[in-house]
Amino acid sequence: MSAGDALTHPWLTVRVQIVLGLLFVAAALPKVVDPPSFAHMIYNYRIVPASLVNIMALVMPWVELLAGMALILGLWRRSANALMAILLVIFIVAITINLARGNVIDCGCFDVHAAGRSNAQRLADMKLDILRDIGMLLLSLQLWYGVRRQEMAPG
Amino acid sequence: MDKRRFMMEAATIILASIVCALVANGLASRERAMALVGDYPGARSMPARPSETFTPTSSTAGTSQSSRFDPPVTATAMNAASGAAAESGAPLEGNAPMTTTAPSASSRPPQPASTAVPTGKRSVPANSAPLKPNPVPPKAAPIAAAPASSASRPSQPADPLSRFPPHEKVPFGEISGDDVAWLHQRGVLFLDARRTSVYEQGHIAGARPFSVWESDVDDKVKALLAENRDQKQPIVIYCSGGDCEDSHMLAQKLWGVFFNNIYVYKDGFPDWQKRGGPAKSGGQP
Numbered sequence: 001m002s003a004g005d006a007l008t009h010p011w012l013t014v015r016v017q018i019v020l021g022l023l024f025v026a027a028a029l030p031k032v033v034d035p036p037s038f039a040h041m042i043y044n045y046r047i048v049p050a051s052l053v054n055i056m057a058l059v060m061p062w063v064e065l066l067a068g069m070a071l072i073l074g075l076w077r078r079s080a081n082a083l084m085a086i087l088l089v090i091f092i093v094a095i096t097i098n099l100a101r102g103n104v105i106d107c108g109c110f111d112v113h114a115a116g117r118s119n120a121q122r123l124a125d126m127k128l129d130i131l132r133d134i135g136m137l138l139l140s141l142q143l144w145y146g147v148r149r150q151e152m153a154p155g
Numbered sequence: 156m157d158k159r160r161f162m163m164e165a166a167t168i169i170l171a172s173i174v175c176a177l178v179a180n181g182l183a184s185r186e187r188a189m190a191l192v193g194d195y196p197g198a199r200s201m202p203a204r205p206s207e208t209f210t211p212t213s214s215t216a217g218t219s220q221s222s223r224f225d226p227p228v229t230a231t232a233m234n235a236a237s238g239a240a241a242e243s244g245a246p247l248e249g250n251a252p253m254t255t256t257a258p259s260a261s262s263r264p265p266q267p268a269s270t271a272v273p274t275g276k277r278s279v280p281a282n283s284a285p286l287k288p289n290p291v292p293p294k295a296a297p298i299a300a301a302p303a304s305s306a307s308r309p310s311q312p313a314d315p316l317s318r319f320p321p322h323e324k325v326p327f328g329e330i331s332g333d334d335v336a337w338l339h340q341r342g343v344l345f346l347d348a349r350r351t352s353v354y355e356q357g358h359i360a361g362a363r364p365f366s367v368w369e370s371d372v373d374d375k376v377k378a379l380l381a382e383n384r385d386q387k388q389p390i391v392i393y394c395s396g397g398d399c400e401d402s403h404m405l406a407q408k409l410w411g412v413f414f415n416n417i418y419v420y421k422d423g424f425p426d427w428q429k430r431g432g433p434a435k436s437g438g439q440p
Contacts, residue, residue, distance in 0.1 A: 032179065033187075034187060035180065035183075035187065035188075035189055036186075036187065036189055036350065036366070036368035036369055037350065037368070039189060039193065039368055040368055040401075043193075043195055043198055046198065046199055046200065046201055047199065048198065048199070049198060049199060050193050050194060050195040050198035050199070051192050051193060051194075052193070053193040053195060053198055054189045054190060054191055054192060054193040055191055055192070055193075057189065058176040058177070058179075058180055058189065058191070059172050059173050059176045060172075061176075062171075062172035062173075062175045062176045062179075063168065063169060063172040065172075065175075066168050066171055066172055066175070067168055070168065076164040076167075076168070078161055078164075079161050079162075079164035079165040079168065080164075080165075080168060082161075082165060083165055083168060083169070101201065103201060104398075114395075
């Protein structure tokens with residue numbers, strides 16, 4: 001079995017699919033429950049125009065939640081996975097921009113409340129957040145090719 | 156995979172998310188609901204950084220405050236402030252550090268039609284001196300020692316306006332715990348800009364919940380206007396200190412409806428707790 005075959009093996013794909021789905025559902029729930037806190041987090045990024053902060057805070061968690069649930073249930077896997085990948089790229093770019101301009105923020109990825117940590121700790125957290133999101137993006141990539149292999153398989 | 160089907164599925168997830176978000180927001184309590192269009196000044200501008208240090212220039216009767224009450228203060232002394240000081244007729248100065256911050260785009264929004272206050276837009280003048288408080292009364296008592304009843308309060312100048320005159324051209328001034336304690340002892344209106352759930356865990360005694368992130372903030376502003384308060388009386392707004400900007404956002408909002416004497420407690424509730432100031436928990440002020 002080649003490395004490509006091993007990386008897109010259905011056994012691995014289904015596990016990646018469930019892990020990604022669970023991660024997105026876990027990330028979405030605190031935001032769905034408390035949109036104003038998530039809006040505050042989005043505001044702190046200083047990227048989104050004021051008029052879009054609230055609507056983003058309301059809709060984005062539901063995209064995460066529904067896409068995550070779709071993956072867990074094995075429905076619409078490619079489209080759900082594509083949406084997740086787009087969100088991950090947005091998160092990575094947003095955190096990177098703030099890291100580059102020295103604006104220390106709480107990610108708001110899995111928790112919408114400020115952690116009360118020092119600036120140095122939060123800067124370190126931002127770097128870890130980027131690495132984590134890149135890791136999740138790699139899982140998403142595996143899922144993309146794994147699902148494509150299943151769909152192209154004869155029978 | 157069919158590209159069209161792929162796009163339809165993705166669009167369905169997004170549409171379902173929008174519907175769920177709108178329904179959830181419609182059913183949410185006032186503390187969890189939000190206006191669909193946000194109104195946050197400076198949403199895309201970076202937080203202001205301290206640019207100038209203000210050294211208090213005068214003291215009264217040779218008194219000095221206790222060391223725990225006068226930490227060195229780095230201030231954002233903005234150009235705009237002096238217009239307010241000049242307009243008030245008395246330069247604001249004192250031995251308690253006070254700083255002012257005028258947000259970059261500090262022009263007032265149009266006055267709501269429902270309010271009976273003057274309308275018009277005022278711009279911040281350039282090239283003016285920093286806003287400074289008037290002389291502090293001798294011996295600002297530690298907060299913990301502040302008597303609860305007004306009858307037993309020390310004989311200090313009672314009128315907050317004497318020390319904190321209105322500043323119509325500056326949205327707000329930043330003040331430290333000493334000034335806040337002084338104003339608290341005089342029964343000035345305090346507004347807590349943090350989330351209501353946090354307010355309920357503990358807040359400055361007498362402060363009202365006034366979160367800028369909750370859907371009813373505009374209703375609260377209107378209710379405040381409907382009280383027909385003297386809009387030149389000081390109002391103190393606080394949040395969690397540090398880089399918390401909720402109080403600044405609320406100050407900007409209130410200045411927009413012509414409250415002309417707003418102060419932001421820059422170190423916020425954590426500092427108040429450290430000082431042992433009177434605090435309450437629960438949903439009532």
